[in-house]
Amino acid sequence: MSKSxxxxxxxxxxxPAGGIGSRLWPLSRADAPKFxxxxxxxxxxxxxxxxxxxxxxxxxDRVMVVTGRAHRAAVxxxxxxxxxxxxxxxxxxxxxxxAIGLAAAILRLREPDVIIGSFAADHVIADVRSFRRAVxxxxxxxxxxxIATIGITPTEPAIGFGYIQCGGPLDxxxxxxxxxxxxxxxxxDLATAEKYVVDDKHLWNGGMFVARADVLLAQIGESxxxxxxxxxxxxxxxxxxxxxxxxxxRVWPGLTKIAIDYTVAEPAAKAGRLVVVPGHFxxxxxxxxxxxxxxxxxxxxxxxxxxxxNARVLADSSSGIVISxxxxxxxxIGVRDIVxxxxxxxxxxxxxxxxQRVKGVVDALKLSGRSDVL
Amino acid sequence: MSKSxxxxxxxxxxxPAGGIGSRLWPLSRADAPKFxxxxxxxxxxxxxxxxxxxxxxxxxDRVMVVTGRAHRAAVxxxxxxxxxxxxxxxxxxxxxxxAIGLAAAILRLREPDVIIGSFAADHVIADVRSFRRAVxxxxxxxxxxxIATIGITPTEPAIGFGYIQCGGPLDxxxxxxxxxxxxxxxxxDLATAEKYVVDDKHLWNGGMFVARADVLLAQIGESxxxxxxxxxxxxxxxxxxxxxxxxxxRVWPGLTKIAIDYTVAEPAAKAGRLVVVPGHFxxxxxxxxxxxxxxxxxxxxxxxxxxxxNARVLADSSSGIVISxxxxxxxxIGVRDIVxxxxxxxxxxxxxxxxQRVKGVVDALKLSGRSDVL
Numbered sequence: 001m002s003k004s005x006x007x008x009x010x011x012x013x014x015x016p017a018g019g020i021g022s023r024l025w026p027l028s029r030a031d032a033p034k035f036x037x038x039x040x041x042x043x044x045x046x047x048x049x050x051x052x053x054x055x056x057x058x059x060x061d062r063v064m065v066v067t068g069r070a071h072r073a074a075v076x077x078x079x080x081x082x083x084x085x086x087x088x089x090x091x092x093x094x095x096x097x098x099a100i101g102l103a104a105a106i107l108r109l110r111e112p113d114v115i116i117g118s119f120a121a122d123h124v125i126a127d128v129r130s131f132r133r134a135v136x137x138x139x140x141x142x143x144x145x146x147i148a149t150i151g152i153t154p155t156e157p158a159i160g161f162g163y164i165q166c167g168g169p170l171d172x173x174x175x176x177x178x179x180x181x182x183x184x185x186x187x188x189d190l191a192t193a194e195k196y197v198v199d200d201k202h203l204w205n206g207g208m209f210v211a212r213a214d215v216l217l218a219q220i221g222e223s224x225x226x227x228x229x230x231x232x233x234x235x236x237x238x239x240x241x242x243x244x245x246x247x248x249x250r251v252w253p254g255l256t257k258i259a260i261d262y263t264v265a266e267p268a269a270k271a272g273r274l275v276v277v278p279g280h281f282x283x284x285x286x287x288x289x290x291x292x293x294x295x296x297x298x299x300x301x302x303x304x305x306x307x308x309x310n311a312r313v314l315a316d317s318s319s320g321i322v323i324s325x326x327x328x329x330x331x332x333i334g335v336r337d338i339v340x341x342x343x344x345x346x347x348x349x350x351x352x353x354x355x356q357r358v359k360g361v362v363d364a365l366k367l368s369g370r371s372d373v374l
Numbered sequence: 375m376s377k378s379x380x381x382x383x384x385x386x387x388x389x390p391a392g393g394i395g396s397r398l399w400p401l402s403r404a405d406a407p408k409f410x411x412x413x414x415x416x417x418x419x420x421x422x423x424x425x426x427x428x429x430x431x432x433x434x435d436r437v438m439v440v441t442g443r444a445h446r447a448a449v450x451x452x453x454x455x456x457x458x459x460x461x462x463x464x465x466x467x468x469x470x471x472x473a474i475g476l477a478a479a480i481l482r483l484r485e486p487d488v489i490i491g492s493f494a495a496d497h498v499i500a501d502v503r504s505f506r507r508a509v510x511x512x513x514x515x516x517x518x519x520x521i522a523t524i525g526i527t528p529t530e531p532a533i534g535f536g537y538i539q540c541g542g543p544l545d546x547x548x549x550x551x552x553x554x555x556x557x558x559x560x561x562x563d564l565a566t567a568e569k570y571v572v573d574d575k576h577l578w579n580g581g582m583f584v585a586r587a588d589v590l591l592a593q594i595g596e597s598x599x600x601x602x603x604x605x606x607x608x609x610x611x612x613x614x615x616x617x618x619x620x621x622x623x624r625v626w627p628g629l630t631k632i633a634i635d636y637t638v639a640e641p642a643a644k645a646g647r648l649v650v651v652p653g654h655f656x657x658x659x660x661x662x663x664x665x666x667x668x669x670x671x672x673x674x675x676x677x678x679x680x681x682x683x684n685a686r687v688l689a690d691s692s693s694g695i696v697i698s699x700x701x702x703x704x705x706x707i708g709v710r711d712i713v714x715x716x717x718x719x720x721x722x723x724x725x726x727x728x729x730q731r732v733k734g735v736v737d738a739l740k741l742s743g744r745s746d747v748l
Binding site for chain 2: 026312314316317328329330331332333334335338340342344345346347348349350351353354357358360361364365368370373
């Protein structure tokens with residue numbers, strides 16, 4: 001495929017690798033967040049699989065990872081090809097606008113025409129070819145000046161995802177499938193979700209954004225000028241080892257903590273600057289254990305999925321998922337849709353139906369001062 | 375209370391402490407059988423609680439424990455008052471006739487008029503006064519030449535226990551409540567059990583037997599003369615340290631492995647020699663985790679019982695029982711009637727309804743060569 005004119009020669013992948021994944025406790029922890037785990041049984045962590053999808057598109061030297069200082073060693077161990085100058089360490093989490101915006105600001109200084117694509121480190125996409133086709137169109141739309149997102153065609157009435165409401169087609173060279181975005185829709189109720197699946201106007205919001213860095217930064221600046229100023233100040237000092245530390249110490253604490261949905265996606269949609277490329281691939285944000293169970297069972301309710309290199313599970317008339325990080329014998333008898341997560345210092349027993357409530361346990365553990373297991 | 379004439383002066387308690395309690399795996403193990411555990415949360419093991427019920431009746435010097443060689447140290451640690459000559463160690467398990475019969479044979483040689491009462495090491499009885507009243511009557515009946523058992527008045531249509539069908543009263547001095555035993559009934563179905571609860575003719579079979587040692591041995595001899603001969607040969611050598619070892623090595627392997635129900639209880643009932651004293655106390659054989667859960671919840675289905683000195687349980691909308699032998703955080707969300715047993719090397723997750731099936735796991739582990747966790 002020729003890159004010329006498509007904008008692909010300007011493309012840079014950005015992987016914000018943040019967030020603990022509280023609903024996946026006790027597997028996900030502050031020191032071992034979701035993206036570092038192999039939740040698909042593929043042998044690769046979610047982060048590594050994200051890299052493997054993106055590096056062939058942008059080139060391995062053009063993948064930047066934004067993560068917490070605590071995860072530097074783990075990230076570098078999983079991504080030995082990641083070059084030093086593409087590791088952006090956050091001194092404390094400031095949500096996705098700061099993470100993606102800082103990457104954009106740093107890369108724009110290095111390369112004014114850069115187009116960045118931001119893809120979460122902890123999502124699952126199996127069909128890499130379809131994903132690539134969507135990215136290529138999104139890059140072409142970005143090259144034409146739009147902010148582009150990739151929306152996933154829904155396969156079921158999911159109530160755990162946000163949706164993108166699509167408008168009409170646009171005539172963008174290299175992005176024949178791109179549609180204008182009418183609006184973003186919060187997680188719907190089941191009746192609404194059932195309408196969305198069949199109306200051909202709604203796509204799942206996978207949180208993937210592709211744009212020229214300068215366009216993205218301008219949008220951030222419209223929403224929050226002080227945040228943009230902070231990001232630009234950080235970016236100017238970033239590649240100078242002597243200056244970076246003091247500037248980070250001074251500027252970072254004041255950065256607005258806000259999701260990119262509010263600073264970029266929604267305002268850009270309102271302004272008609274946002275386009276969506278429909279992606280026809282299976283996608284999951286692996287938000288909770290029910291989602292992991294579903295990934296592994298292929299949707300069959302009768303199956304018991306087992307994750308863990310040393311898992312020793314003996315099951316009788318049981319279904320659901322067992323995630324084992326120990327070598328203990330785990331025996332299940334007559335438990336349906338169960339979720340068992342067995343780690344050295346914490347055990348979770350719940351059901352798929354209650355998977356969303358796991359975050360509540362994490363909150364309760366925080367309140368009771370048991371942060372040793374968080 | 376005067377002992378004279380009641381036979382109580384001849385009374386000797388025998389506690390057969392055998393059996394692993396497979397349905398309580400992974401709590402009960404070959405090296406940590408059920409009777410060594412505190413399953414009631416009282417702070418005492420079942421064995422210790424059995425001792426505490428019996429020692430005041432027979433005197434602490436008149437309690438004999440029959441157990442496996444592997445459990446000697448644990449038994450002696452839990453029962454420091456147990457005198458050396460009252461520890462009878464089995465070289466291999468040979469079921470209850472051999473265990474109780476050997477105790478009877480040894481004690482008869484030491485004390486020809488001895489009345490022995492055999493009480494399992496792993497049952498739960500809270501009302502010690504009522505228990506004592508029943509034992510005193512059973513001893514009086516034994517003193518009059520009968521084999522006596524104590525039957526428990528049923529409080530619910532239990533299908534997990536055997537029943538004793540009672541006949542008419544007998545005129546035994548000191549045992550005004552004693553009834554003749556018509557027959558023993560195997561575990562009934564629910565409809566039958568529901569009849570038994572209200573017909574005033576059926577009692578739970580708690581497996582407690584009280585008899586003169588010579589009467590008991592004669593009954594064993596009628597059922598299995600070779601077994602009696604073996605037990606008598608063992609008994610004659612028992613108190614002679616030089617002879618015991620060789621005789622045990624020669625005789626023990628050939629002892630018939632048979633429950634006392636078949637050698638004593640049923641034939642004695644058929645011969646009209648068996649009487650039953652109704653016991654009006656709560657009793658449980660703690661046969662499975664459902665039974666432990668019930669003991670702790672007082673019957674309330676909504677409760678979550680937690681056992682374990684270092685248990686750290688965080689539960690949300692959950693009921694059932696958690697038994698923790700670790701200090702791990704155990705979190706339950708939205709699981710009802712659950713059974714979670716958390717040990718260092720094995721974890722069980724099941725429900726009260728499936729508690730009887732735990733033995734199947736133990737069998738499966740045996741078959742798959744994982745006896746390290748049994």
